[in-house]
Amino acid sequence: MANKQITIYTDGAAQGNPGNGGYGLVLISGRHRKELSQGYRFTTNNRMELLSVIVALEALKKQGCDVTVYSDSKYVVDAVEKGWVFGWQKKGFKKKKNPDLWVRFLKVYPKHRVKFVWVKGHAGNPLNERCDELAVAAAESNNLLVDEGYEKAEGSLF
Numbered sequence: 208m209a210n211k212q213i214t215i216y217t218d219g220a221a222q223g224n225p226g227n228g229g230y231g232l233v234l235i236s237g238r239h240r241k242e243l244s245q246g247y248r249f250t251t252n253n254r255m256e257l258l259s260v261i262v263a264l265e266a267l268k269k270q271g272c273d274v275t276v277y278s279d280s281k282y283v284v285d286a287v288e289k290g291w292v293f294g295w296q297k298k299g300f301k302k303k304k305n306p307d308l309w310v311r312f313l314k315v316y317p318k319h320r321v322k323f324v325w326v327k328g329h330a331g332n333p334l335n336e337r338c339d340e341l342a343v344a345a346a347e348s349n350n351l352l353v354d355e356g357y358e359k360a361e362g363s364l365f
Contacts, residue, residue: 210320211236211272215263218279218328218338219255220346227351228252230259231341233334234266241266242337246345250354255342256280257308264315274321279328279335287316288323307356 214235221228228250234241243262247255260276260283267274278284286292292309300306326335 211269213267213272213274213319215260215274215276216278216334216338217256217259217263217276218335218342219252219257219259220339220342221250221252221255222346225249225251225357227346228255228354229342229345229348230255230262231338231343231345232259232263233337233341234263242341244341244345246348246351247354247357248351250357253280253282254305254308254354254357255346256283257305257312259338259342261308261312261315264312264319264321267319270318272319274319276321276323277326277332277335278323279326281325284323284325287321305356307360 216233217230218232219228219230227246227248229244229246231244232242234243243266256278260278263276264274292313295303295309296313300309303309326332328335328339
């Protein structure tokens with residue numbers, strides 16, 4: 208039996224950076240499609256870009272899937288595809304941003320065969336545009352969660 212083929216589109220948004228933020232994602236498996244989004248009261252764009260990928264991978268019910276993640280985030284795509292995150296991990300994420308999210312990512316990433324593809328944002332790609340709509344709507348919603356990893360790490364700055 209062939210491995211499950213999963214296509215994921217993700218996006219993150221922040222208004223203020225830091226400020227209200229949100230992520231949006233679209234999961235596609237065969238004829239099945241699922242959209243997820245969530246907003247946060249105080250976070251950054253990069254955190255939302257990364258969190259969208261994490262939530263998407265965590266949403267997969269079976270392990271061992273062939274996953275293609277489409278993202279307009281050079282931060283996320285390059286960190287994984289160029290192997291930077293694995294070097295950061297070996298150094299305990301010293302002086303790196305978002306270690307809480309990278310640790311969470313590295314727990315779910317090995318459960319699948321994941322390939323990242325960078326797509327240009329705001330360039331008319333329908334699924335990337337949909338993820339942007341979801342992320343912005345989540346950031347503007349009244350249902351904002353606390354990004355504890357960010358607020359605790361940055362708390363001393365305020």
